[in-house]
Amino acid sequence: MTDLTSNQPSLLRRIFGAIVLPKTVSAFENSYLERMNKIAMGFFYAHLPIFLLIAWLNDTDPLLTAILTTAVLLVPALGSRAFTSQRTKSLLFGFTSMCMGGILVHIGQGPVQIEMHFYFFSVLAMLALFANPMTILVAAVTVALHHLVLWYLVPASVFNYAAPLWVVLVHAGFVVLETFAACFIARNFFDNVIGLEKKVEERTVEIRRRNRDMRLVLDNVQQGLVTIDRTGALSAEHSQVLERWFGTYTAGEKLGDYVGRKSADFGTWFALSWESVTDGFLPLEVALEQLPRKVAVGNQHYRFDYQPIVDASGTLEQLMVVVSDVTKDMAQAAAEAMQREILAVFERILNDRTGFVEFYEEAGRLLLASAPGGEANLATTKRHVHTLKGNASLFGIESVAQLCHAYEDTIGEGDTPAMATAYEALRSRWQALADTVDRMLGQRAQDQVTMTGSEYESLLRKVVDGANHAEIARSLAELTLEPTEIRLGRFAEQARALARRLEKGAIEVDVAGNGVRLERDKFAPFWSAFAHVLRNAVDHGIEPPEQRTECGKSEVGHLRLRTLEHGEDIVVELSDDGRGIDWQAVRARAEAMGLPHTTDADLVDALFAPGLSTSTQITDTSGRGVGLSAVREACLALGGSIQTKSEPGRGTVFQFRFPLAVAKETTVGA
Amino acid sequence: MPQTPELAAAATNRLSTVLARVLLLAWVPCLVFVLATLMTGHWVTLPTPAVGAPGLQTAIAALAVGEPAAPAAWTVCHVLYSGCRCSRRVFDHLQTAERPAGVREIVLLVGDDDVAMQNACTARGMRCVRLDRDQLQARFGIEAAPLFVVADPRGVPVYIGGYTDHKQGLDYRDAAIVDGLRRGDTVAALPVYGCGVSQPLQAVLDPLGLKY
Numbered sequence: 001m002t003d004l005t006s007n008q009p010s011l012l013r014r015i016f017g018a019i020v021l022p023k024t025v026s027a028f029e030n031s032y033l034e035r036m037n038k039i040a041m042g043f044f045y046a047h048l049p050i051f052l053l054i055a056w057l058n059d060t061d062p063l064l065t066a067i068l069t070t071a072v073l074l075v076p077a078l079g080s081r082a083f084t085s086q087r088t089k090s091l092l093f094g095f096t097s098m099c100m101g102g103i104l105v106h107i108g109q110g111p112v113q114i115e116m117h118f119y120f121f122s123v124l125a126m127l128a129l130f131a132n133p134m135t136i137l138v139a140a141v142t143v144a145l146h147h148l149v150l151w152y153l154v155p156a157s158v159f160n161y162a163a164p165l166w167v168v169l170v171h172a173g174f175v176v177l178e179t180f181a182a183c184f185i186a187r188n189f190f191d192n193v194i195g196l197e198k199k200v201e202e203r204t205v206e207i208r209r210r211n212r213d214m215r216l217v218l219d220n221v222q223q224g225l226v227t228i229d230r231t232g233a234l235s236a237e238h239s240q241v242l243e244r245w246f247g248t249y250t251a252g253e254k255l256g257d258y259v260g261r262k263s264a265d266f267g268t269w270f271a272l273s274w275e276s277v278t279d280g281f282l283p284l285e286v287a288l289e290q291l292p293r294k295v296a297v298g299n300q301h302y303r304f305d306y307q308p309i310v311d312a313s314g315t316l317e318q319l320m321v322v323v324s325d326v327t328k329d330m331a332q333a334a335a336e337a338m339q340r341e342i343l344a345v346f347e348r349i350l351n352d353r354t355g356f357v358e359f360y361e362e363a364g365r366l367l368l369a370s371a372p373g374g375e376a377n378l379a380t381t382k383r384h385v386h387t388l389k390g391n392a393s394l395f396g397i398e399s400v401a402q403l404c405h406a407y408e409d410t411i412g413e414g415d416t417p418a419m420a421t422a423y424e425a426l427r428s429r430w431q432a433l434a435d436t437v438d439r440m441l442g443q444r445a446q447d448q449v450t451m452t453g454s455e456y457e458s459l460l461r462k463v464v465d466g467a468n469h470a471e472i473a474r475s476l477a478e479l480t481l482e483p484t485e486i487r488l489g490r491f492a493e494q495a496r497a498l499a500r501r502l503e504k505g506a507i508e509v510d511v512a513g514n515g516v517r518l519e520r521d522k523f524a525p526f527w528s529a530f531a532h533v534l535r536n537a538v539d540h541g542i543e544p545p546e547q548r549t550e551c552g553k554s555e556v557g558h559l560r561l562r563t564l565e566h567g568e569d570i571v572v573e574l575s576d577d578g579r580g581i582d583w584q585a586v587r588a589r590a591e592a593m594g595l596p597h598t599t600d601a602d603l604v605d606a607l608f609a610p611g612l613s614t615s616t617q618i619t620d621t622s623g624r625g626v627g628l629s630a631v632r633e634a635c636l637a638l639g640g641s642i643q644t645k646s647e648p649g650r651g652t653v654f655q656f657r658f659p660l661a662v663a664k665e666t667t668v669g670a
Numbered sequence: 671m672p673q674t675p676e677l678a679a680a681a682t683n684r685l686s687t688v689l690a691r692v693l694l695l696a697w698v699p700c701l702v703f704v705l706a707t708l709m710t711g712h713w714v715t716l717p718t719p720a721v722g723a724p725g726l727q728t729a730i731a732a733l734a735v736g737e738p739a740a741p742a743a744w745t746v747c748h749v750l751y752s753g754c755r756c757s758r759r760v761f762d763h764l765q766t767a768e769r770p771a772g773v774r775e776i777v778l779l780v781g782d783d784d785v786a787m788q789n790a791c792t793a794r795g796m797r798c799v800r801l802d803r804d805q806l807q808a809r810f811g812i813e814a815a816p817l818f819v820v821a822d823p824r825g826v827p828v829y830i831g832g833y834t835d836h837k838q839g840l841d842y843r844d845a846a847i848v849d850g851l852r853r854g855d856t857v858a859a860l861p862v863y864g865c866g867v868s869q870p871l872q873a874v875l876d877p878l879g880l881k882y
Binding site: 059064068072075095102103105106110113114153157 | 693694702703704705706708712713714715755836840874875877880881
């Protein structure tokens, strides 16, 4: 059944396709044919003297031989003038060769005349060198025409030896067979040698086109794309945007050096971590994780992603590096984070306006006091910043806490441009926050007086019972003081939130204000610094739930916050049931810092010394050894004292004692 | 409009290209035709008079008059054309090959007066009769050469044909043919390849006059 849908070309079309070469002539083919045409021309010109010699030896009219040979040679000579295409010129040699064969047969009369016919078969085969079946076909057609003319002139001459028709057909069959074979050879020669070059050229053109397309992509893609080899050297191909971001690109330069021109930290980090990628000690995925992922150049931020290109054995051959400009993403993320913070602040204000206002005002004061080049020394500045960081963190303003952390990193190096830059970043962020917070707070009611129901009942009873005016006045005056119950409650809430963030699980916090009130403004720095003690208790004191279980403790950590009047003192106490203070570590650190460390009192003093921390890691929560020194300074500023009791595995108690006269100076004086 | 040298050169170049193509177009078929005419005479089997052609027996018999051989001898007649390479090769063969004994050999030589050929024939015991192509056609009815004619002792032609099995072959069969005929065998005539001698035949075989 005929397949009507078949796209197979017909036999005739296939034969035509095999005989006729593609129109396009490659430079290589043209050059080859030019050379071949010259050789052929020389070859056929050489026929003239040889034919003359044969004619002379054979007594077959040398003059006629000279004339005829020259007449035939005129054909390629005219062809070289008539055509520019080397392929067309080569076709004429098919005709020329057959004519030369005719002359040779004529002049080679005698017993060898029949042998002269081998010339035709030899030359037909030689024509395959032109790599063009058409040249051979021209020769075959010439022979056919010759026989047609013979037949026309003297029909019997075609049937020589009085041969029958089938003999003539056998004769023609051999010619056709050789023509077919020669055409086949010529076409294969073209396809596999001459045309191969053309195919290579076509493919090269295609590759160039693709390269051009790829270049277009690389020139316009808004991502940095490049590969590096095992030495970390950049490949030549890269997206154009890299040069806009990181400057002039030089193939072979190390990626670390290239980006390092804009960010030295990146360069150093990359150089160090690249060694671990190539030395093969770490699993590749792990080693790649060590490579720097972010870099900031001016106000621009870039993210680096790495895609390994490995061989069959999994060995890294190249690394594809994709660089993305994440400036907008980061700005958006920062804006979203700020929005979240604003919402958190708004919630705080709704829940505990007084507490937030206090934090806000205290934070503003600390920020001003922390400015580089200010009156405070570096240690004090560091304490201020640390306190601000802690409080900001407790109030959920993480952006400020992070900028405080960054600022802290620069303070140890003195008054440097880096410090100024970090402070400016912190100040700007705070100012942006303040603009919003100020609108939220509106008119601050600082002259409000807050009292609990029991306080109201107590005061009312004094009036009804006819208490003297001085006592009633003192009670009324005390209402202007801040009840510690509220503040401790605020700390409790912050402690729980911090515990969740530090994965300490849910903790229990007991609060007992015991009716104690303290002067708000006077104690504001203390409460601000007290936050450090609270955070230390959660971060270092309370163990993770699983660790507590192993120690035979309740899974839930426990904190107690209380204030009380004790004799002539006001006591602020924080206790936890955590792991306790590692006094050995304190001793070791004190010794290392040159501090007294022989007695228990020495160790307690050392605990509150600036810079002493038993933590081996600095986090954004603690670890710098600043917090306790800050709280001690604030405590001492109020004429207070600190008592510390800690037992390994059982917990720690911090007691801050303030003279009653100082704590309630306003009311006592009243 | 003035023509720049470049334009003039380009026009000349175009003209010469067109002329070359036209010339080539004419030249190629001419060559095909010329070479075909050149080949025609080589491949065609030349005509011979029939054995019983009228006048041929008389002409052959007339050649025997005055011959030294016995009247009852066989007559062998070689028709050669001095301008024909094939005839020359036959002549060379006659000069070198052993001749059959007891036969009368006559060379009918057409063409230019070649004294050397005549002398050579005489030296080999062959009588050389020189005549022109018109006489050959008129008296013998022969138009092509080389032609081999054998007549029996009565003067009756019994063989008229070529010398070799193949065109311009090396194996001359003349002696064998004579022997066979003398034994009474029937001998088929071999084809004649060579040259046209008569003017009409030459006009057919060589219309351009390149060979004759």
